[in-house]
Every structure is written in C-alpha cells, then in structure tokens.
Amino acid sequence: MFDKVLVANRGEIAARIVAVLRARGIRSVAVYSEADADAPHVRGADEAMCVGPPPVAQSYLDQGAILEAATRTGAQAVHPGYGLLSENAGFARRCAGAGLTFVGPSPEAIDAMGDKAQARATAAAHGVPVVPGSDGPIEDADAASLAEHLGYPVLVKAAGGGGGIGMQVVPRPEKLAKAVASCRDRGRSSFGNDAIYLEKYIERPRHIEVQILFDHHGHGVHLFERECTLQRRHQKVIEEAPSPFVARTPGLRAGLTEAALSAARAIGYRNAGTVEFIVDPTGRFYFIEMNTRLQVEHPVTEAITGVDLIGWQLDIAAGAALSLRQEDLRVSGHAIECRICAEDPDLKFIPRPGPVGRFEPPTLPGVRVDAGIAAHQQVTPYYDSLVAKLIAHGADRAAATERARAGLDAFVIETLVTNRAFVRGVLDAPDFIAADFDTGWLERFAKGR
Ligand code: ADP
Numbered sequence: 001m002f003d004k005v006l007v008a009n010r011g012e013i014a015a016r017i018v019a020v021l022r023a024r025g026i027r028s029v030a031v032y033s034e035a036d037a038d039a040p041h042v043r044g045a046d047e048a049m050c051v052g053p054p055p056v057a058q059s060y061l062d063q064g065a066i067l068e069a070a071t072r073t074g075a076q077a078v079h080p081g082y083g084l085l086s087e088n089a090g091f092a093r094r095c096a097g098a099g100l101t102f103v104g105p106s107p108e109a110i111d112a113m114g115d116k117a118q119a120r121a122t123a124a125a126h127g128v129p130v131v132p133g134s135d136g137p138i139e140d141a142d143a144a145s146l147a148e149h150l151g152y153p154v155l156v157k158a159a160g161g162g163g164g165i166g167m168q169v170v171p172r173p174e175k176l177a178k179a180v181a182s183c184r185d186r187g188r189s190s191f192g193n194d195a196i197y198l199e200k201y202i203e204r205p206r207h208i209e210v211q212i213l214f215d216h217h218g219h220g221v222h223l224f225e226r227e228c229t230l231q232r233r234h235q236k237v238i239e240e241a242p243s244p245f246v247a248r249t250p251g252l253r254a255g256l257t258e259a260a261l262s263a264a265r266a267i268g269y270r271n272a273g274t275v276e277f278i279v280d281p282t283g284r285f286y287f288i289e290m291n292t293r294l295q296v297e298h299p300v301t302e303a304i305t306g307v308d309l310i311g312w313q314l315d316i317a318a319g320a321a322l323s324l325r326q327e328d329l330r331v332s333g334h335a336i337e338c339r340i341c342a343e344d345p346d347l348k349f350i351p352r353p354g355p356v357g358r359f360e361p362p363t364l365p366g367v368r369v370d371a372g373i374a375a376h377q378q379v380t381p382y383y384d385s386l387v388a389k390l391i392a393h394g395a396d397r398a399a400a401t402e403r404a405r406a407g408l409d410a411f412v413i414e415t416l417v418t419n420r421a422f423v424r425g426v427l428d429a430p431d432f433i434a435a436d437f438d439t440g441w442l443e444r445f446a447k448g449r
Contacts, residue, residue, distance in 0.1 A: 009081030011372030014041035160193030164234025357414030
C-alpha cells in the first residue's frame with residue numbers, strides 16, 4: 001500500500017479522500033489554489049501545496065504544477081477525485097511517466113470511453129443496448145437524413161461532451177441545422193472537439209447507472225444501481241440507491257448489471273467506474289456513457305452495500321486483488337443523497353457565491369454529510385457551486401426520506417443562499433414519495449413552484 005497520496009482535487013470530494021487516507025494511516029498531500037488556502041481539504045491533509053491562482057486552468061488543471069507537488073512531497077500516487085483531471089488520459093500518462101500511480105483506470109480505458117461516440121460503438125459491439133442513433137460522428141450533410149430515419153425528436157450530442165454541456169433536443173426538422181451548428185461550436189469551445197453524433201430522444205426516461213469495481217487481475221463486481229433521474233439541465237440533484245423503478249420492474253436489475261459488466265470488460269476496465277443508462281417507461285434500457293472515475297453520488301452505494309469505494313480505489317491502484325464476491329454483496333436498506341449548492345432557486349438557480357456564517361452539519365443517525373466548506377469561510381465564484389452532500393440511509397425508502405428531511409431541517413447554514421429549501425420541498429412532493437418521475441420532472445417541479 002502507498003505511504004503518501006496526493007489528492008488532485010478540491011471541495012467535498014478532496015476532503016472525503018483526505019479523510020479516507022487518514023483512516024487508513026496513509027499520509028495525504030492536498031493541493032490548493034490561492035482561493036482555497038483555508039479549505040477543509042487543506043485543513044484535513046498532512047501536507048498541502050499551493051498550485052496557483054484561483055482559476056482552475058492555472059491551478060487544479062495545471063498538470064505540471066500538480067506533478068511537481070507530488071514529486072516534491074514524495075507522494076507515490078495521485079487520486080484525481082471527479083471532474084478536473086479525473087478523465088484526462090494525458091494526465092494519467094504523465095503520472096505514470098513521473099513514476100506516480102494514477103488512482104483510476106488505464107489511460108487507454110479513459111480514452112476508449114472519453115469519446116462518447118466511440119464509447120457507443122464499443123458498447124454496441126459487445127452486445128450492450130445503445131440508444132438508436134448514428135454510428136459514430138456525423139457530417140453536417142448527413143444529419144437530416146439520419147434524423148429522419150431515427151424519427152423526431154432527436155438529440156444532438158457533442159462527442160467530447162460532459163456535465164450536460166453540448167447536448168440539444170431537436171423536436172422538428174426545421175430546428176436541426178441550427179442545433180448541429182451550435183452543438184459543434186459548444187463542443188469545440190468547451191472540450192476542444194467539434195465531433196457530434198445523433199441519438200433518438202427517449203421520451204420521459206429515467207437515468208439509472210451501475211457502479212462497478214474491477215481489479216488488475218480481471219476480477220470485477222457490480223455494486224447495484226443508482227437512480228439519478230432528478231436532474232436540472234442534465235445535472236443530477238437528488239440520487240438514490242437502489243432504484244425504486246428497478247425494484248418494481250422484473251428482470252431490470254439483472255439486465256442493467258450484466259450490461260454494465262460487459263461494457264467494462266469490453267475495454268479491460270480496472271478500478272471504480274460507472275456505466276450510465278437511460279431507461280424508458282416500459283423498462284427498456286440503453287447505454288449512454290461510461291464515467292471512468294468516482295461519481296459525485298457514490299456515497300449512496302457505499303451506504304447500501306457497506307463498501308468503501310475510495311478505499312477500494314486505493315487498494316486496487318496499489319495492485320491488491322478485489323476480495324469482494326458478487327454473491328456476498330447485498331442491498332441493505334435505501335439511501336438518498338441531496339446535493340446542496342450555493343445557488344438561488346428563485347433566480348433560475350444562478351450560482352450565489354458569498355460569505356458563510358455558521359455551518360453546522362447535522363449529527364443524526366443514518367445521516368452523513370460530505371462538505372467542502374466550513375463555518376466562516378467564503379464560497380468563491382471560481383468553482384462548482386456544490387458545497388455539501390447530505391446522504392441519508394434507512395431501512396427502506398420511506399425511512400431514508402424521513403432521515404433526509406430531518407437532516408436537511410437540522411443543517412445550520414447561515415448567510416449563504418442555497419437550494420436547500422428547494423430540495424427539501426422535493427422530498428415532500430407526492431410524485432417523489434411515489435417515485436413517479438422522469439428526467440424532466442424536477443424542471444417541471446421547479447417551474448411550477
Ligand atoms: P453528459 O456526459 O453531458 O452528462 P449524458 O449523455 O450522460 O451527458 O446525458 C446526460 C442526461 O441527458 C441523461 O441523464 C439524460 O437525462 C439525458 N439524456 C441523454 N441521452 C438521452 C436520450 N437519448 N434521450 C433522452 N434523454 C437523454
């Protein structure tokens with residue numbers, strides 16, 4: 001096992017990784033920008049190094065500065081968290097070149113799934129159902145006939161896309177050319193890749209994903225599914241495990257988990273990963289992408305399985321064999337995660353950086369809070385607006401919901417404007433209680449308030 005690991009991230013996930021390292025007796029090195037000198041991930045780490053000014057391009061994405069911090073502090077491995085450099089195959093290669101272990105899959109696996117058009121083709125070639133769509137990237141001239149063939153509405157997607165960026169629903173033929181052009185522009189400016197592809201737009205779907213874990217010896221397991229249907233602008237807000245829809249649809253879990261394991265095996269995957277699907281109202285499911293990293297919502301899986309995912313990421317990266325066996329894994333109860341963001345639900349959810357006064361996460365049974373800020377700090381405008389995740393675990397969905405409600409109510413967050421009351425409102429909505437929703441539900445709920 002490693003003696004010292006550098007955490008190449010910030011916010012709640014970096015603080016969490018630092019805590020896991022501490023619990024395992026591994027020394028941690030935090031990196032931080034000038035805006036984060038006093039952040040929880042820095043306070044909790046054994047050592048910390050400033051890697052540049054606030055903008056991510058000059059700090060958390062500065063590969064040279066991060067690699068230098070790792071070498072200077074004598075770290076043996078780099079945990080990239082999620083976002084930032086976590087799905088950057090070039091960075092994974094540079095880590096290896098500098099003699100550092102990248103805690104994640106191989107650069108080849110990152111590349112194989114990083115281009116979403118290529119990932120679709122790989123999945124389809126291995127028998128994993130994909131959304132009907134184009135075979136790989138398309139030319140402008142072919143878009144109209146392809147869309148006609150698929151049938152409207154269609155979705156134009158950027159091959160390099162992520163985080164819900166670079167995706168457009170096209171309801172009618174007249175709107176296609178403009179969507180294609182703007183999707184290309186968006187892909188070029190946000191991801192440096194103007195390749196686009198088409199998918200049939202599945203109406204009223206649910207987003208259900210499968211967590212997998214593979215070691216370097218070809219042994220892998222799935223850790224059941226998460227339901228992440230409650231999204232705004234294709235960004236998840238409330239996630240849960242297991243999926244209530246899977247629970248009431250015979251055969252769906254077996255189909256999803258088998259498909260996820262096939263997709264992972266197809267690319268010789270190792271470490272933790274997530275295979276994402278959309279599922280139509282009849283229970284038919286389609287692969288949409290694979291995330292070759294830890295997910296924001298991984299704690300709901302940890303809650304229902306008792307498996308420490310970050311711990312396993314470290315063990316696997318260090319070469320250990322995965323001792324978990326599929327037949328030993330069980331779903332225990334139900335877990336719900338609420339993302340608390342510094343944003344204003346009354347102003348179209350615009351980010352609201354600002355000073356934090358009292359900040360006191362609840363200490364209640366079955367409630368875990370992963371926070372990226374602390375009392376009397378500042379939420380700055382430079383980063384993602386996620387400030388904390390509240391994860392509630394109970395014997396069943398109703399009990400987990402009740403604990404999430406109690407946790408949100410008891411959470412003291414002063415001065416900062418957040419979406420907490422909005423999320424709390426969702427937990428009381430009859431459709432939420434009945435688990436009767438699709439990926440457009442949260443947007444409709446937000447508008448109808
Ligand atoms: P990103 O990489 O930007 O997160 P994804 O391909 O994972 O994009 O899609 C994000 C979300 O968009 C999904 O969770 C789902 O809500 C919606 N979505 C994606 N593809 C389709 C589709 N073909 N039909 C309907 N909704 C879709």
